Amino acid sequence: MKVVLVMTLSLALLLSASCAKKPQTADTGADAKVTTLGSIEVTAQLEEIPGEVRNDPLYDYAHVMKYKVLQVQRGKVDKDTIYVGHYNPAKPRDAIADARVPQIGGNVKQFRVGDVHRMALEVPIDDYYMGGIINKYFGQVNDPIYWAIWTNKVSK
């Protein structure tokens, strides 16, 4: 009886351990898209969303947000702070692709300051996106604006 109890407990422990590990696998935000799309891949913390994130069904736009770079996985990023344009940020990334921007996505549901994102990027934004851009840093920052192709959440 003791053996059965020990085995059951062990199995339960193993199961709980494996369950606990699952989020850790997803923690890094790595997936087949974010690790291959674009020429740049970074993990960065969202530091600022200047202005209002509009939810306008009639007009599409990109909203430029400020990030602190934590790690560069691919490509070259010269600065610790980067400015990234996200397409229609009021919508979840897995529902964001449309006729204007067909190859874009990720698993971020909502943009919140403090969250960490793993992103596949291109730069400059004008070479990859042609539409309205809300850029509250215009005239203040001369850095290039990155274009977010794929945006996954990274759990702390």
Add this chain to the structure above:
Amino acid sequence: MKKRVPWLWVLAIGLLLTCAVLAAQDEKVAQLAKEVGGKGWIVYASRGESGTWDLFLMRPDGSARRNITNTPDYEEGGPRFSPDGKKLLYRRFAKGTTINHDLWGFQGNLMIAEPNGAKPVQIGGDREFPWASWSPDGKQIACLAQKEGIQVVDLETKKVIRQLPRKGIYQQLYWSPDGQWFCGVANARMMWTIVRMNAQTGELNVVHEFQSCTPDWFPDSKHIIYPSRPAGQPGNNGYGFTQLWYCDGEGKDAKMIYGEDDYHIYGGALSPDGKYVLFTRCPQDGGGSEKSGAPICVMRMADAPAIAGASKDLRKIHPEAKEATVLQLVEGWEPYWTYAEIGAQK
């Protein structure tokens, strides 16, 4: 009973006055129709009998309307006569395509035909030559592409003759009649900014900021017409309504042409002599290309600024505006005007 008599008189006189005003307004509209009826042709997109978007011609008073594409297997839109009125360019889309009011210049194929729609020729492939706009001599087009920027293309050889960075312009590029300028919608200090670009040097200046789009040139190449939705309008839950405006190429002397509470005014285009203005009035924002367009209207520029309807909010902002005399025609989208005589039916 005796007390009611004066009120009945007041009511009767009021009714008579209202009828007189309406009759006078009808007379003014009839005069406008008579004035413009023989002045060339308007081309526009509208739903054909099959339900697809076709191109139509009509006289500026709405008469002699005829379908010039009549293609149940395609959708067509964005027609523009060449400056001499001898050609017509437009875009043709696959059947069932929803024509997006902001993306249509990137959608479908560029087509060039005779001004009456005859002999249509497809220029390039799908999505090529985006936002094509005539050069003054009609021998070239200017296009707006994402990476390539503004490209001037020779129509005979289809070769790119020269190229300029687009500098934030993202849609609705139009070449001025004198060839010196482009105008378009750009990201500058903010999105939805009307800009003017020197067609030779690429130097850019802001014309009008904030919620403005679909600019087009006056015949003098010095003024630009554009719809704009100014901030601070209380109507439409604070969203406001879009009016038709114009200003000079440097952004000075902005003036409203026409506005109306509860309607969004788009599709602004001048007659070739600049004396009349075309527009569409749509209850929904965007101009209606996703559905069936909106009524096309004609107004004298001499009557600007003008307001129609009760428009309490707008009249507070523009107390100087006149009562609009507007000739309302059929439903359509992106109308364009030529004084050229187009000739026999297709």
